[in-house]
Amino acid sequence: MSETPQTSTTVTKDAPRPPAPRRLPLVLVLGSLTALGPLTIDLYLPALPQVSADLHVSQAVTQLTLTAFMLGIALGQLIIGPLSDTLGRRRPLLIGLTVYVAAGAVCSFAPDPQVLIGMRLIQGLAGAAGIVIARAVVRDLDDGLAAARLLSSLMLVSGTAPILAPVLGAQLLRLTSWRGVFVTLTLLGVAILSATAVLLPDTLPTAHRRHGGLTTTLRTMRDLIGDRHFTGYLLTGSLGFAALFAYIAGSSFALQRVYGASPQTYSVLFAVNSIGMVATGQLNGKLLLGRFPSHRVLATGLAVLGAAGTALLLLVTTAHAGLPWIAGALFLTACPVGMILPTTTALCLQRAPHAAGSASALLGTTQFLMGALAPALAGLGRQGTALPMATSVFGLALAASGCFLALCRPWRSTADPLKL
Numbered sequence: 001m002s003e004t005p006q007t008s009t010t011v012t013k014d015a016p017r018p019p020a021p022r023r024l025p026l027v028l029v030l031g032s033l034t035a036l037g038p039l040t041i042d043l044y045l046p047a048l049p050q051v052s053a054d055l056h057v058s059q060a061v062t063q064l065t066l067t068a069f070m071l072g073i074a075l076g077q078l079i080i081g082p083l084s085d086t087l088g089r090r091r092p093l094l095i096g097l098t099v100y101v102a103a104g105a106v107c108s109f110a111p112d113p114q115v116l117i118g119m120r121l122i123q124g125l126a127g128a129a130g131i132v133i134a135r136a137v138v139r140d141l142d143d144g145l146a147a148a149r150l151l152s153s154l155m156l157v158s159g160t161a162p163i164l165a166p167v168l169g170a171q172l173l174r175l176t177s178w179r180g181v182f183v184t185l186t187l188l189g190v191a192i193l194s195a196t197a198v199l200l201p202d203t204l205p206t207a208h209r210r211h212g213g214l215t216t217t218l219r220t221m222r223d224l225i226g227d228r229h230f231t232g233y234l235l236t237g238s239l240g241f242a243a244l245f246a247y248i249a250g251s252s253f254a255l256q257r258v259y260g261a262s263p264q265t266y267s268v269l270f271a272v273n274s275i276g277m278v279a280t281g282q283l284n285g286k287l288l289l290g291r292f293p294s295h296r297v298l299a300t301g302l303a304v305l306g307a308a309g310t311a312l313l314l315l316v317t318t319a320h321a322g323l324p325w326i327a328g329a330l331f332l333t334a335c336p337v338g339m340i341l342p343t344t345t346a347l348c349l350q351r352a353p354h355a356a357g358s359a360s361a362l363l364g365t366t367q368f369l370m371g372a373l374a375p376a377l378a379g380l381g382r383q384g385t386a387l388p389m390a391t392s393v394f395g396l397a398l399a400a401s402g403c404f405l406a407l408c409r410p411w412r413s414t415a416d417p418l419k420l
Helices: 022-044 045-054 059-085 090-107 111-141 144-158 161-177 178-199 211-224 229-259 265-287 294-316 323-334 339-352 355-380 387-408
Strands: none
Touching: 022 059, 022 090, 022 111, 022 144, 045 059, 045 111, 045 161, 045 178, 045 265, 045 339, 059 090, 059 144, 059 229, 059 355, 090 111, 090 178, 090 211, 111 144, 111 265, 111 339, 144 229, 144 265, 144 339, 161 178, 178 229, 211 229, 211 294, 211 323, 229 265, 229 323, 229 339, 229 355, 229 387, 265 294, 265 323, 265 339, 265 355, 294 323, 294 387, 323 339, 339 355, 355 387
């Protein structure tokens, strides 16, 4: 294992860490911030067919509302992450959350798909603040195994979003239209903004802040990308994330239109899969990491994801495979992501101790750019079949394993990189 790269910086490296906020409020606030992006997607997933019918557009155009939001999150993190290294965490976070709330309110009144897609892009740009800064706060307060375990703990909160959101979204559709879903998202944004303003202090002291403007930021990112191990963890986690989003984007249409699931049945299946992912995340943080080398844990998660993708591809090409079999394969697709994402995130941040915002930005931007392609991939091909979704999951899982093996070369070191 090579040494952690030294990125360009003018911070005082021996300055003490800031005092950590109380653990429970910290986990609740950071978990809510990391959940904001998935929540904004998952809450209205059951409404995608209704949006398509109401605005008189195709499935592919409707899925552009997912793509636009994810592109916004990707680009927003690239801007806000480095900015938080310079200005501190609190100010960019509060501004971003405020804009997110305003964009969500406009989405609820969108008269046509162009306005909806545009506002979803802005909503993603602003909502990126919560995701990228929450990860940077974790690195401000902890490193190594402690950071990995905190990231896994956040899944107790952030994982609740995909568990509850489709269920809540399906129930909301019994009371209101898809526009009411966006009203709900706006109100939730106000609640998260208020909690953040009250409970989360700035965790980046002035002595740790970076200076030098755009040139220094670009140099820092160049150095990070030039680190083969950082790039390997970055691509491995991002491709695993994209495989998850291929399932998320494709499952609404596939399970409801191809396999006959009602919105309520779909939401229950989605919740079960999310519970599996959260449970795996807790197993990862509390039992696996520290007891087994992080590379071995990551390899296990990738192996399970690859097996699930293979099974899903075989099942959708078998004419007699019914909903229970497809649901089982999707469950096994979601579960290993609870191992892959916290582990790759912690490994990335471990290699950037004095540029957590920039590293978090690269991580989040790459994840969501790849994730933004997943809805488009899952919507390609012949309509009325789950084959595009299955092919996307399989291909992305295979690519994630390939990047891990080619760039990280885990067989070359027996030491746990999270303990170095």
